[in-house]
Amino acid sequence: MTTSNVEQALELARAEARALTDQLRQARADLHRLGIADQNRALVCAAVSGAFGVLCGIGIGLSMRKK
Structure with missing residues:
Protein backbone atom coordinates (compact mmCIF):
# COMPACT_ATOMS: atom_id res chain seq x y z
CA MET A 1 0.00 0.00 0.00
CA THR A 2 1.21 3.44 -0.71
CA THR A 3 1.43 6.09 1.95
CA SER A 4 -1.59 8.02 0.65
CA ASN A 5 -3.79 4.90 0.77
CA VAL A 44 -46.06 9.22 40.89
CA CYS A 45 -47.78 5.82 40.83
CA ALA A 46 -46.56 5.07 44.35
CA ALA A 47 -47.75 8.45 45.63
CA VAL A 48 -51.20 8.02 44.06
CA SER A 49 -51.65 4.49 45.36
CA GLY A 50 -50.44 5.56 48.81
CA ALA A 51 -52.93 8.43 48.91
CA PHE A 52 -55.70 6.07 47.81
CA GLY A 53 -54.74 3.64 50.58
CA VAL A 54 -54.80 6.40 53.20
CA LEU A 55 -58.24 7.57 52.04
CA CYS A 56 -59.59 4.01 52.13
CA GLY A 57 -58.14 3.52 55.61
CA ILE A 58 -59.74 6.73 56.86
CA GLY A 59 -63.07 5.75 55.31
CA ILE A 60 -63.00 2.29 56.88
CA GLY A 61 -61.95 3.74 60.24
CA LEU A 62 -64.75 6.29 60.23
CA SER A 63 -67.35 3.73 59.20
CA MET A 64 -66.27 1.33 61.98
CA ARG A 65 -66.22 4.15 64.52
CA LYS A 66 -69.86 5.02 63.80
CA LYS A 67 -71.01 1.44 64.43
Missing part, protein backbone atom coordinates in the same frame (compact mmCIF):
# COMPACT_ATOMS: atom_id res chain seq x y z
CA VAL A 6 -2.70 4.19 4.34
CA GLU A 7 -3.39 7.79 5.32
CA GLN A 8 -6.80 7.67 3.64
CA ALA A 9 -7.67 4.42 5.41
CA LEU A 10 -6.53 5.87 8.73
CA GLU A 11 -8.60 9.02 8.20
CA LEU A 12 -11.63 6.90 7.26
CA ALA A 13 -11.17 4.80 10.40
CA ARG A 14 -10.97 7.96 12.52
CA ALA A 15 -14.17 9.31 10.97
CA GLU A 16 -15.96 6.02 11.64
CA ALA A 17 -14.71 6.02 15.23
CA ARG A 18 -16.02 9.57 15.72
CA ALA A 19 -19.41 8.59 14.28
CA LEU A 20 -19.63 5.51 16.51
CA THR A 21 -18.61 7.57 19.55
CA ASP A 22 -21.34 10.09 18.82
CA GLN A 23 -23.92 7.31 18.38
CA LEU A 24 -22.87 5.70 21.66
CA ARG A 25 -23.07 9.02 23.49
CA GLN A 26 -26.57 9.63 22.09
CA ALA A 27 -27.70 6.11 23.04
CA ARG A 28 -26.44 6.61 26.60
CA ALA A 29 -28.28 9.93 26.85
CA ASP A 30 -31.48 8.31 25.56
CA LEU A 31 -31.21 5.46 28.07
CA HIS A 32 -30.58 7.90 30.89
CA ARG A 33 -33.58 10.01 29.87
CA LEU A 34 -35.83 6.93 29.65
CA GLY A 35 -34.62 5.72 33.03
CA ILE A 36 -35.47 9.06 34.62
CA ALA A 37 -38.92 9.03 33.02
CA ASP A 38 -39.60 5.50 34.30
CA GLN A 39 -38.42 6.44 37.77
CA ASN A 40 -40.66 9.52 37.84
CA ARG A 41 -43.62 7.44 36.64
CA ALA A 42 -43.01 4.90 39.40
CA LEU A 43 -42.79 7.63 42.04
